Amino acid sequence: MMTDLAAGIRYVVLGQRWLAQHPGRYGRALLPALIALVLYAAALLVLLLNAGALAAWITPFADDWDSPWRGLVRGLAVALLLAAGLSLTVLTFTAVTLVIGDPFYDALSAAVEESEGDCPAGPERPLWRELWAAAVEALYVLWRATLWTVPLFLLGFVPVIGQTVIPVIAFAVSGFFLTLELVCYALGRRGIEVKERLRLLRGRRWLAVGFGVPLVAAFLVPVAAIFLMPGAVAGATLLARDLMGAGPAPDAEPEPGPAPGPDLTKPAPARP
Template sequence: MRDLAAGIRHLAHGQRWVARNGGAYGIGLLPALITFVGYVAALVALAFWAGDLTAWATPFADGWGSPWQGLFRGLLTAVLFGGGLLLAVLSFTAVTLLVGDPFYEAISGRVDESEGGAPPAPGLPLWRELFRSARDSLRVLLRVAAFAVVLFAAGFIPVIGQTVVPVVGFAVSGFFLALELTGVPFQRRSVPLRDRLRLLRGRMGLALGFGVPLALAFLVPLVAVFLMPGAVAGATFLVRDLMPYEESGAGDDGDEGQDATPSVSVPE
């Protein structure tokens, strides 16, 4: 329970931090807004053309009589749009982080600087950082898709599908949301995806306390846009909790040294 409460505190702390740093909030709002507008446009287009796409993909049903043709194609159209909506929900955070990588890296760096005891930026070229972010996001989305298929199938089990499965679904969504958002500060610390997963699994309560409230909030349209900057800041506080750094002392010439040493143990 202590870790669960700590995760919620990190999320709230991140929102308070961006509220006190208006410039950081404005920087982080832009990528989320751009992504949201793009997704809305894509979903509107899908809703407009889904019927035509279904008719094009099912020429064998052209000769079917009424009402079977309409029922069949109507069902496929609903499944097509529902799948597009699910894909949008699952991928929104990953795409937003990819679009806004330089902006969110700046927010995470400012949080680290304001708190002290943080490692320097990796100094990689922008294209390399974007490639690494896209690769990790794809790996996370594949894991999310695998869980989504299992949970969708389990949803047809009587009673359990209507009670246990939704709770497990929000827990899974919250965990992977925490994994995606902590990607920015973890990359700053050069932690590979495999070790990020181990760290968050080792502190599952912390990850769920941070991610589940966000997953619930993101169900409301536009809320994700306004919470994203604070979510990135909160994820940085969470990573600092997982990976505390110790600064060594000043050099012989009187200048303060910035040799930060990570003290972290990655559970197997």
């Protein structure tokens, strides 16, 4: 567990270092995250301005409660709404950014693999199909993440554990699914569908958590998300190569080699 957690954190650093060593790849990769940041900043501002009304709407049972209990419950509801909004922002921010920046990030991921050697060619599809596939995969990941987010949101109302254990679990879940989104280019290039990617990461879940959680924490700082996203894609590409053993695409045919010759290290059999 600890080894995989440390390895995941290391891939975060390696991805950022790769971008620092290849600054020519950095500029264009910033644009998708910048566009997504403007959209999400507006959405979070709307949530913040309406959080009180939403808290009152989801806690009608507290209408007749005396002070300070009504205020405490609704204050907790506001905090949980904002926490859920931030959590969903982290998850969907990456998905939307990856859809917007699909051509940029795919080229960046391929450049990382070429620098490491053994870059699969990947399927050749028109741009509209690439964008459609990216959107469908993003919705699938969001749906799977929501299956965790909603129960964790409700458990946040439980005293004590809702304010201690549940936020830690929520961060780990967010980190795992963030990693699932970011490995899409390297694993998709190998013909691995999103459900199989999920299975692969479950087998190395602490590696995925170790990679994703630092990025989740960093992405809570809005400006940081813009500058860290290209390095996150680069680091996820390196992580995906680890998952696959840096091997060729699963469907690739092995290249024919020379015909085996005699083993000159063994003595010739005795003649009768």
